[in-house]
Amino acid sequence: MKKYSYIIIDNDAESVLKTRIVAEGFSELAFIASATNYQQGLNLVLEHRPYFVFLEIDSENTSSNLSLAFIGELYRYLSVLPKIIITTTTKELAFDAIQYGVFDYILKPLTHVDVVKTLLKLEKVLLEPKEQKNAIVEELAPVVEEKASELKIMPLDVQENLIPDSEETSIVVQETAIPHLLEKPLILCIKSYGDYRYMNAADICYFQADNNSTDIYLSSGEMVTAFKTLKHFESILVHPFIRIHNSYIINQNYISRIHNGNSVCYIKNSPKKVPFSKTYKANVDLIIANFSAGNYIEI
Incomplete structure (x- = not known):
């Protein structure tokens, strides 16, 4: 068909x-x-x-x-x-x-x-x-x-x-x-004064705002700083990246748990908890819907 x-x-x-x-x-x-x-x-x-x-x-x-x-x-x-x-x-x-x-x-x-x-x-x-x-x-x-x-x-x-x-x-x-x-696969290049840093977008767990720069956290545990605002990354990134907080964009593929009571998302194979805010609660609901729409069993 x-x-x-x-x-x-x-x-x-x-x-x-x-x-x-x-x-x-x-x-x-x-x-x-x-x-x-x-x-x-x-x-x-x-x-x-x-x-x-x-x-x-x-x-x-x-x-x-x-x-x-x-x-x-x-x-x-x-x-x-x-x-x-x-x-x-x-x-x-x-x-x-x-x-x-x-x-x-x-x-x-x-x-x-x-x-x-x-x-x-x-x-x-x-x-x-x-x-x-x-x-x-x-x-x-x-x-x-x-x-x-x-x-x-x-x-x-x-x-x-x-x-x-x-x-x-x-x-x-x-x-x-x-x-x-x-x-x-999407390759993200962080360019700074002739230095070209390449990374697979699929390896990125989340982005965290730091004033006018953004820290990029990889699944390897490494952190890379880009001199662009979080809003800039929000405008160029698409699924599975989604903004859940004024300071965070998360890769849905690395979420292991969502706790609505504490307003946090847990990252796979990491103790890190990424907070989400009421402003972006609709995006978190969409993440939950995306999980349930797949090959999914709820117990």
């Missing part, structure tokens, strides 16, 4: 979770990651090139900068855009969204039936070019067969395969590109 990858961009953690729960009811859909603001979302889309993007465009939290302008920014970098599915609470922006060529416009909360309709619409879009192609081949078949030997052209069944199908072509390009991007 064909798999369509998707990303959720929404600053509301509860909405992200609800959308993901509904989407996971469809074997055709494959979750990549989620983002809570404009920059994180842009980085995710450009890195992973998903087939679908569930996008909130009228967030109550203005600091997330989520709007239809996000789609306009994608046109700066991509010749083939993902299919954008707007998920929001009001119909007021529907006309504007159409002008941006969105694939679907769904009012929150997303339901099972909404996704069924979207996938049926996709199926129809994909079938129409094939039907047109078959009609052209059928119409030209008598003429082609009559002149084939004279013109020394290829057999009809070979010609049929050469008739372009732009939709299928774009899908093939995306599907062959995605594994390459996913398999290539």
